[in-house]
Amino acid sequence: MIPTPDLSHLSRGDYDHVYEPAEDTFLLLDALEQDATELLRSRPLICLEIGSGSGCVSSFHSFSNYPPVYISTDINLHACRCTRRTGLQNKIPIDSILTSLTGALMHRLSHAVDVLLFNPPYVPTYSDEADDAQHDAGIAGAWAGGADGMQITNTVLQQVEPTADQSVQSLLSPTGRFYLVAVKENDVPGIRQRMLDEHRLQSQIVLQRRAGREHLFVVRFSRG
Amino acid sequence: MVRLITHNLLACHAKGCTSNNFPLQLKDVQVELRDAEYNADFLRGFISRIEWPALVDAARQLGDTSLPNEPPEMMDDDFLQKLHHVLLEIHIEEGAMICPNCAHVYPISNGIPNMLLAEHEIG
Numbered sequence: 163m164i165p166t167p168d169l170s171h172l173s174r175g176d177y178d179h180v181y182e183p184a185e186d187t188f189l190l191l192d193a194l195e196q197d198a199t200e201l202l203r204s205r206p207l208i209c210l211e212i213g214s215g216s217g218c219v220s221s222f223h224s225f226s227n228y229p230p231v232y233i234s235t236d237i238n239l240h241a242c243r244c245t246r247r248t249g250l251q252n253k254i255p256i257d258s259i260l261t262s263l264t265g266a267l268m269h270r271l272s273h274a275v276d277v278l279l280f281n282p283p284y285v286p287t288y289s290d291e292a293d294d295a296q297h298d299a300g301i302a303g304a305w306a307g308g309a310d311g312m313q314i315t316n317t318v319l320q321q322v323e324p325t326a327d328q329s330v331q332s333l334l335s336p337t338g339r340f341y342l343v344a345v346k347e348n349d350v351p352g353i354r355q356r357m358l359d360e361h362r363l364q365s366q367i368v369l370q371r372r373a374g375r376e377h378l379f380v381v382r383f384s385r386g
Numbered sequence: 387m388v389r390l391i392t393h394n395l396l397a398c399h400a401k402g403c404t405s406n407n408f409p410l411q412l413k414d415v416q417v418e419l420r421d422a423e424y425n426a427d428f429l430r431g432f433i434s435r436i437e438w439p440a441l442v443d444a445a446r447q448l449g450d451t452s453l454p455n456e457p458p459e460m461m462d463d464d465f466l467q468k469l470h471h472v473l474l475e476i477h478i479e480e481g482a483m484i485c486p487n488c489a490h491v492y493p494i495s496n497g498i499p500n501m502l503l504a505e506h507e508i509g
């Protein structure tokens with residue numbers, strides 16, 4: 163059992179502004195724990211988490227014997243601060259960056275990310291609501307996902323691996339893996355098919371779980 | 387925190403700024419030193435991901451002249467220790483990073499780099 167990160171330094175006040183770890187977070191932790199042996203064997207160097215929120219996922223000691231570089235991004239400044247503090251609390255140096263998705267990292271992390279993690283704002287909302295949430299960069303940005311809950315995720319899916327015409331950059335290293343949290347409304351089979359057809363990425367459902375009204379999935383993409 | 391390893395991975399991403407947008411220049415920086423766990427295997431593996439001249443240059447700007455102009459062929463312990471220190475133990479807490487191409491300023495505050503762009507600057 164890998165212990166859940168220590169979050170005792172975070173308070174109610176923090177969670178007014180930052181996503182509090184919930185079932186989706188814990189499902190992602192469980193998926194990483196399940197893959198821990200393989201992840202460790204692949205000797206990752208760079209681990210990038212998009213939308214790190216509290217920092218709970220990036221602080222999880224799943225590669226504890228072989229420290230990679232943990233880089234995290236969030237559009238919410240409070241989240242970036244919490245992530246940094248959570249890293250310090252759990253003795254994992256996390257480089258917490260205030261940026262949207264992979265902005266500022268895309269150029270240098272081309273084909274360099276060994277482990278990519280994203281628990282996105284996945285709740286279906288009106289498109290305007292997602293736009294406003296992105297603009298405000300506050301707590302609503304943690305869940306408001308626009309059409310099919312895919313508005314933000316779709317941008318990331320385009321950056322993970324080039325399309326057949328190689329026109330876009332790609333993040334994953336040759337042995338890189340991408341873990342994505344999704345809900346049923348996001349159309350998980352559709353996402354997987356699209357990633358296979360357009361980006362030639364294989365995928366597996368690592369875990370799925372019903373939590374209240376949500377049917378949550380963790381999907382792992384790789385070059386197979 | 388902005389360690390030099392992070393600085394080595396950040397480039398300007400303002401609209402239309404696609405060449406000469408790396409490395410970002412350091413300005414008015416305040417630095418703190420913090421011990422990090424030494425791992426020679428990690429360093430040997432990571433060296434291929436580093437833009438070497440940018441790292442050497444950033445370190446020199448911060449007064450650390452321990453790294454050679456080219457990474458040596460023999461990566462002995464002495465060299466790896468120096469690399470370890472430069473990459474992982476120097477933290478920029480305050481200051482700014484400036485794009486050498488378009489002069490966009492990315493502030494660093496409390497160890498967090500602000501790489502956000504205004505709506506009209508997003509490519």
Ligand SMILES: C[S@@+](CC[C@H](N)C(=O)[O-])C[C@H]1O[C@@H](n2cnc3c(N)ncnc32)[C@H](O)[C@@H]1O
Nearest residue numbers: 181187213214215236237238262263281303304
């Ligand atoms: C569902 S929460 C997940 C938080 C944390 N990773 C977890 O698992 O508990 C989604 C996170 O993505 C962030 N986010 C939303 N839009 C983003 C964007 N465009 N770029 C970076 N982060 C974003 C939110 O601020 C929020 O912290």
Ligand SMILES: [Zn+2]
Nearest residue numbers: 398403485488
């Ligand atoms: Zn620029």
